[in-house]
Amino acid sequence: MPLNHPDDSYTLHTDLYQINMMQTYWQLGRHDRKAVFEVFFRSLPFENGYAIFAGLERVVDYLKHLRFSESDIAYLRDLDYPEDFLAYLKDLKFSCSVRSVKEGELVFANEPLMQIEGPLAQCQLVETAILNIVNFQTLIATKAGRIKSVIGDEPLLEFGTRRAQEMDAAIWGTRAAYIGGADATSNVRAAKIFGIPASGTHAHALVQSYGDDYEAFKAYASTHRDCVFLVDTFDTLRVGVPAAIQVAKEMGDKINFQGVRIDSGDMAYISKKVRQQLDDAGFPDAKIYASNDLDENTILSLKMQKAKIDVWGVGTKLITAYDQPALGAVYKLVSIESNDGLMQDTIKLSNNAEKVSTPGKKQVWRISRKTDGKTEGDYLTFDDEDPRQEASLYMFHPVHTFINKTVVDFEAKPLLSPIFEAGKLVYDLPNITTIKAFAKEKLDELWDEYKRDLNPQAYPVDLSQKLWDHKMQLINDVRKKVAKVKTY
Ligand SMILES: Nc1ncnc2c1ncn2[C@@H]1O[C@H](COP(=O)(O)OP(=O)(O)OP(=O)(O)O)[C@@H](O)[C@H]1O
Numbered sequence: 202m203p204l205n206h207p208d209d210s211y212t213l214h215t216d217l218y219q220i221n222m223m224q225t226y227w228q229l230g231r232h233d234r235k236a237v238f239e240v241f242f243r244s245l246p247f248e249n250g251y252a253i254f255a256g257l258e259r260v261v262d263y264l265k266h267l268r269f270s271e272s273d274i275a276y277l278r279d280l281d282y283p284e285d286f287l288a289y290l291k292d293l294k295f296s297c298s299v300r301s302v303k304e305g306e307l308v309f310a311n312e313p314l315m316q317i318e319g320p321l322a323q324c325q326l327v328e329t330a331i332l333n334i335v336n337f338q339t340l341i342a343t344k345a346g347r348i349k350s351v352i353g354d355e356p357l358l359e360f361g362t363r364r365a366q367e368m369d370a371a372i373w374g375t376r377a378a379y380i381g382g383a384d385a386t387s388n389v390r391a392a393k394i395f396g397i398p399a400s401g402t403h404a405h406a407l408v409q410s411y412g413d414d415y416e417a418f419k420a421y422a423s424t425h426r427d428c429v430f431l432v433d434t435f436d437t438l439r440v441g442v443p444a445a446i447q448v449a450k451e452m453g454d455k456i457n458f459q460g461v462r463i464d465s466g467d468m469a470y471i472s473k474k475v476r477q478q479l480d481d482a483g484f485p486d487a488k489i490y491a492s493n494d495l496d497e498n499t500i501l502s503l504k505m506q507k508a509k510i511d512v513w514g515v516g517t518k519l520i521t522a523y524d525q526p527a528l529g530a531v532y533k534l535v536s537i538e539s540n541d542g543l544m545q546d547t548i549k550l551s552n553n554a555e556k557v558s559t560p561g562k563k564q565v566w567r568i569s570r571k572t573d574g575k576t577e578g579d580y581l582t583f584d585d586e587d588p589r590q591e592a593s594l595y596m597f598h599p600v601h602t603f604i605n606k607t608v609v610d611f612e613a614k615p616l617l618s619p620i621f622e623a624g625k626l627v628y629d630l631p632n633i634t635t636i637k638a639f640a641k642e643k644l645d646e647l648w649d650e651y652k653r654d655l656n657p658q659a660y661p662v663d664l665s666q667k668l669w670d671h672k673m674q675l676i677n678d679v680r681k682k683v684a685k686v687k688t689y
């Protein structure tokens with residue numbers, strides 16, 4: 202049994218099979234063959250019409266520090282990897298090129314979100330961590346986008362840390378939630394390290410510890426400004442709200458009474474009553490905060506019931522992506538250097554036509570109308586194709602080809618930007634405010650049909666004719682090859 206080792210690098214944050222494949226490649230002299238891998242998912246999470254890409258910043262940090270530490274090597278030695286292979290790992294320097302969609306960009310199924318190109322063994326090593334990061338952060342950013350879409354301009358506060366899948370998920374989930382739609386977080390560490398607004402009220406424990414709403418609010422108000430009182434510990438309408446009002450009246454401007462939070466009961470009914478109580482007491486500007494297992498469905502329902510809620514605190518269901526706990530992005534080999542030194546595109550077949558991978562190193566182009574910037578769809582090409590040179594684009598569904606359109610007067614923007622070139626970081630990471638604003642701008646450019654929460658239209662992700670023909674050719678080649686194989 203190996204001894205414990207210090208946790209001083211993320212390089213072994215990978216699956217054992219990656220190291221095993223690296224060993225095979227290295228021992229048989231294949232490790233430095235040039236390879237291209239692409240990250241994509243096959244279906245959108247939550248049956249949403251779009252996903253919000255997040256995770257690049259952490260991927261960059263991970264790749265920047267990708268070296269096997271002494272303790273990594275020592276641990277692999279414990280696992281009996283041979284010394285010459287360990288010597289190769291010890292000296293390994295990340296030398297891949299990486300292109301990626303920007304954080305906050307809207308992304309769709311079956312298009313490359315990231316592309317890793319370089320020595321086969323290195324590309325293989327980084328698969329697990331890249332998927333781990335991108336799958337989680339993109340999932341949470343998308344969930345936040347869904348929730349924010351029903352809330353509109355009212356603030357969405359992220360309250361989930363206590364229910365998150367441990368500390369990393371709380372921190373990076375908070376960041377992703379902020380990119381996707383949250384306006385502030387209760388997690389002080391996340392707020393501190395990322396520059397996200399921190400926000401919060403107080404817990405039931407405060408009221409319980411005083412055993413009395415009035416005493417508790419008074420105590421809190423004597424030590425804080427901008428007070429929001431949690432009014433549902435004993436009885437919201439009879440005790441909680443009257444106590445909040447009394448303290449607000451007594452303390453006046455000294456506490457800058459912001460409002461009350463309700464965290465239980467029928468929130469449509471109660472919020473209307475609370476609104477009446479606050480208005481009657483002369484506090485029409487006091488806000489009503491709500492929390493308690495909220496998500497986009499309960500919030501939409503509360504809005505339909507004309508609940509008088511101004512600020513929404515959402516925890517568990519956002520930070521854990523409760524209704525879909527994982528995004529299924531995959532990392533697939535699309536091209537590999539063959540024995541003659543030329544790049545050979547690869548394909549993975551499936552009985553399901555939608556699941557057949559698209560071969561070759563690609564670029565994704567977002568096609569939009571010049572007139573109003575609204576999106577027409579995404580268009581996948583070989584990396585050396587440039588739709589900006591075309592006067593019109595024939596866009597057709599890659600499986601149901603009878604669904605097609607010809608687009609003129611369009612703009613085409615490439616979505617994959619260079620992040621690393623031969624191991625060197627060439628991308629200036631934007632700050633979080635810029636990323637969040639970018640996500641909002643992209644959502645504004647998307648048609649409402651793709652944005653609705655329930656049964657959105659399928660956004661077109663089409664292939665250029667050249668790419669489609671190549672894919673069909675490879676499918677036929679593989680089929681012919683398979684047909685020749687003798688069955689036993
Ligand atoms: N008017 C409403 N319409 C739709 N959903 C609501 C409404 N009011 C509350 N909810 C939601 O109903 C769910 C359950 O509320 P429930 O009444 O069981 O909790 P509770 O009264 O707060 O109980 P507990 O004190 O155990 O938390 C919560 O997710 C809450 O957000």
Ligand SMILES: O=P(O)(O)OC[C@H]1O[C@H](OP(=O)(O)OP(=O)(O)O)[C@H](O)[C@@H]1O
Nearest residue numbers: 360404405464492493494495515516517
């Ligand atoms: O419901 P969520 O969307 O997950 O939002 C977070 C929840 O965390 C708190 O409850 P908790 O019972 O943990 O603490 P409390 O005593 O302060 O209510 C808060 O009151 C919310 O109900």
Ligand SMILES: O=C(O)c1cccnc1
Nearest residue numbers: 360387400401402403514
């Ligand atoms: O500040 C709050 O009201 C808060 C923080 C975390 C969880 N629930 C509520």
